[in-house]
Amino acid sequence: xxxxxxxxxxxxxxxxxxxxxxxxxxxxxxxxxxxxxxxxxxxxxxxxxxxxxxxxxxxxxxxxxxxxxxxxxxxxxxxxxxxxxxxxxxxxxxxxxxxxxxxxxxxxxxxxxxxxxxxxxxxxxxxxxxxxxxxxxxxxxxxxxxxxxxxxxxxxxxxxxxxxxxxxxxxxxxxxxxxxxxxxxxxxxxxxxxxxxxxxxxxxxxxxxxxxxxxxxxxxxxxxxxxxxxxxxxxxxxxxxxxxxxxxxxxxxxxxxxxxxxxxxxxxxxxxxxxxxxxxxxxxxxxxxxxxxxxxxxxxxxxxxxxxxxxx
Amino acid sequence: xxxxxxxxxxxxxxxxxxxxxxxxxxxxxxxxxxxxxxxxxxxxxxxxxxxxxxxxxxxxxxxxxxxxxxxxxxxxxxxxxxxxxxxxxxxxxxxxxxxxxxxxxxxxxxxxxxxxxxxxxxxxxxxxxxxxxxxxxxxxxxxxxxxxxxxxxxxxxxxxxxxxxxxxxxxxxxxxxxxxxxxxxxxxxxxxxxxxxxxxxxxxxxxxxxxxxxxxxxxxxxxxxxxxxxxxxxxxxxxxxxxxxxxxxxxxxxxxxxxxxxxxxxxxxxxxxxxxxxxxxxxxxxxxxxxxxxxxxxxxxxxxxxxxxxxxxxxxxxxxxxxxxxxxxxxxxxxxxxxxxxxxxxxxxxxxxxxxxxxxxxxxxxxxxxxxxxxxxxxxxxxxxxxxxx
Numbered sequence: 001x002x003x004x005x006x007x008x009x010x011x012x013x014x015x016x017x018x019x020x021x022x023x024x025x026x027x028x029x030x031x032x033x034x035x036x037x038x039x040x041x042x043x044x045x046x047x048x049x050x051x052x053x054x055x056x057x058x059x060x061x062x063x064x065x066x067x068x069x070x071x072x073x074x075x076x077x078x079x080x081x082x083x084x085x086x087x088x089x090x091x092x093x094x095x096x097x098x099x100x101x102x103x104x105x106x107x108x109x110x111x112x113x114x115x116x117x118x119x120x121x122x123x124x125x126x127x128x129x130x131x132x133x134x135x136x137x138x139x140x141x142x143x144x145x146x147x148x149x150x151x152x153x154x155x156x157x158x159x160x161x162x163x164x165x166x167x168x169x170x171x172x173x174x175x176x177x178x179x180x181x182x183x184x185x186x187x188x189x190x191x192x193x194x195x196x197x198x199x200x201x202x203x204x205x206x207x208x209x210x211x212x213x214x215x216x217x218x219x220x221x222x223x224x225x226x227x228x229x230x231x232x233x234x235x236x237x238x239x240x241x242x243x244x245x246x247x248x249x250x251x252x253x254x255x256x257x258x259x260x261x262x263x264x265x266x267x268x269x270x271x272x273x274x275x276x277x278x279x280x281x282x283x284x285x286x287x288x289x290x291x292x293x294x295x296x297x298x299x300x301x302x303x304x305x306x307x308x309x310x311x312x
Numbered sequence: 313x314x315x316x317x318x319x320x321x322x323x324x325x326x327x328x329x330x331x332x333x334x335x336x337x338x339x340x341x342x343x344x345x346x347x348x349x350x351x352x353x354x355x356x357x358x359x360x361x362x363x364x365x366x367x368x369x370x371x372x373x374x375x376x377x378x379x380x381x382x383x384x385x386x387x388x389x390x391x392x393x394x395x396x397x398x399x400x401x402x403x404x405x406x407x408x409x410x411x412x413x414x415x416x417x418x419x420x421x422x423x424x425x426x427x428x429x430x431x432x433x434x435x436x437x438x439x440x441x442x443x444x445x446x447x448x449x450x451x452x453x454x455x456x457x458x459x460x461x462x463x464x465x466x467x468x469x470x471x472x473x474x475x476x477x478x479x480x481x482x483x484x485x486x487x488x489x490x491x492x493x494x495x496x497x498x499x500x501x502x503x504x505x506x507x508x509x510x511x512x513x514x515x516x517x518x519x520x521x522x523x524x525x526x527x528x529x530x531x532x533x534x535x536x537x538x539x540x541x542x543x544x545x546x547x548x549x550x551x552x553x554x555x556x557x558x559x560x561x562x563x564x565x566x567x568x569x570x571x572x573x574x575x576x577x578x579x580x581x582x583x584x585x586x587x588x589x590x591x592x593x594x595x596x597x598x599x600x601x602x603x604x605x606x607x608x609x610x611x612x613x614x615x616x617x618x619x620x621x622x623x624x625x626x627x628x629x630x631x632x633x634x635x636x637x638x639x640x641x642x643x644x645x646x647x648x649x650x651x652x653x654x655x656x657x658x659x660x661x662x663x664x665x666x667x668x669x670x671x672x673x674x675x676x677x678x679x680x681x682x683x684x685x686x687x688x689x690x691x692x693x694x695x696x697x698x699x700x701x702x
Contacts, residue, residue, distance in 0.1 A: 089542060
């Protein structure tokens with residue numbers, strides 16, 4: 001695979017606040033690269049610098065051999081940006097929207113028409129192409145937002161939290177679209193703070209926090225970093241603080257994360273110490289509704305690296 | 313190529329917006345028609361023909377002054393304006409005024425001549441009828457007679473009662489007795505020269521006002537694109553940043569030019585507004601106002617955030633400038649109109665009115681052009697801040 005994106009020591013500051021802190025990252029052609037991190041981690045700033053919307057304060061970004069800072073038009077031609085916020089003209093039809101952006105990427109004539117039809121069909125809006133987005137559901141608007149970014153068949157598609165605020169059906173449609181676009185030859189960078197989404201589609205994942213890339217690799221590689229941990233999710237109501245404290249004192253306990261209705265406990269082996277856990281909870285008269293044991297995942301890794309949940 | 317794409321898309325967006333079309337095209341034409349028609353009489357200066365006033369004369373004085381009065385009433389300039397009909401008494405005169413057979417009444421008391429020649433106080437009684445116009449005409453005419461009598465009294469007091477009264481003294485006071493009425497009333501034409509009509513006045517002022525709105529729509533459009541994130545998306549496409557802003561400004565400029573042409577054409581063809589024979593100053597004034605308003609929009613956008621502040625600033629600026637330039641109604645000479653000279657609307661308005669009146673005066677055109685150039689230069693200086701998405 002060829003190197004498509006190379007970020008070297010990239011820094012972005014707003015006043016004294018460092019939003020992206022010496023970021024080094026490479027993305028190969030054909031990847032679906034998931035960029036995971038909580039809100040404010042620096043994901044959007046990173047992709048805005050990559051797509052030429054923000055100036056880089058320090059370091060360099062090279063896309064397909066072109067420097068983003070020095071050859072912005074060349075790099076922008078290779079990118080299709082699906083912004084986090086809907087960026088469509090509500091008063092114009094879906095067709096007008098897609099056609100306008102396609103023209104800005106240089107498409108004309110029969111090719112323009114063909115690609116626009118293709119993009120609208122891809123996102124399932126061919127039947128509604130003459131309607132204005134005002135009349136669309138949130139999910140349909142999100143799909144139109146995608147269509148506007150893919151008509152020129154970009155080498156790199158950047159999707160910045162494309163599923164925010166939509167129903168599960170549209171969400172699945174979008175995730176399937178990402179896979180399909182990747183199969184058609186585009187490299188995809190997909191940012192989200194939903195671990196499940198990133199885990200479902202990404203071939204490689206980068207985890208950001210506080211402007212820094214704290215982990216990067218395939219999902220297997222990342223999971224291996226927390227291989228010694230197992231998670232036990234206990235669903236119960238009103239677990240007293242004394243019980244949580246006693247769990248924390250267990251000699252093999254790695255972490256205790258209280259939930260709204262229950263608790264997550266991280267141990268080297270949940271099977272080996274299950275009796276101990278249940279004993280503590282029954283001593284404090286906690287009525288358990290369910291117990292689930294899970295393998296370590298990206299959430300576990302994030303927690304392990306930062307001590308915080310992705311949703312914090 | 314992309315510049316053209318942006319211009320064409322902006323124009324399509326604007327014309328698909330019913331509010332935009334109504335405000336920029338229908339509303340100015342409606343206002344021109346309503347104001348031009350309703351206020352036509354305020355602007356129209358025309359000569360009125362005076363009607364003859366029927367005066368009921370109660371002459372109880374048989375003295376020298378009564379003779380003077382008779383002679384004076386026979387003068388052609390006076391007899392053309394008033395027709396005297398004798399009445400026996402004051403009550404009869406009032407009765408005639410009431411039944412409409414007289415328009416005005418004059419009562420000369422019995423001791424009038426004696427009192428005047430004695431140098432004492434003497435009074436006529438003027439009784440007004442129901443028509444204010446005729447009352448005014450009769451009052452003015454009889455006042456002129458009273459002025460003569462005052463002159464006569466002054467001569468009598470100075471030279472003594474022995475001096476032959478009447479003509480010589482009269483002539484001494486008013487050398488040209490034959491045209492004496494003419495010496496009091498100078499007949500001229502109020503409607504001399506070529507005045508502008510209310511329709512012309514409001515066509516010019518509304519055109520300028522609504523061209524200023526072109527800038528407001530430009531500014532609001534750009535602010536909304538920032539709010540709706542479409543501006544950021546445009547900046548992610550392979551289009552030069554200055555092409556994006558220029559494309560949007562150019563589209564609004566072209567729309568405003570089209571708006572000017574349509575307003576001028578429609579008012580000229582349908583409402584009969586005469587824009588003058590030389591369209592040059594009108595065209596320059598319109599272009600300058602458009603460029604000024606677009607320049608102002610860019611400047612405002614660089615200092616404010618969002619479409620709300622843009623709306624407020626522009627409404628205020630347009631309202632104030634139109635008021636002080638006399639765009640809503642003619643302002644009296646003085647402080648208000650002096651303030652108007654500090655507005656672009658005033659100079660554009662003067663340029664267009666001059667053209668309508670066939671006057672050749674390029675000073676207002678030069679001033680409005682200079683103001684537009686300054687604002688345009690200012691907008692170039694700050695355009696990055698206004699047109700960028702961050």
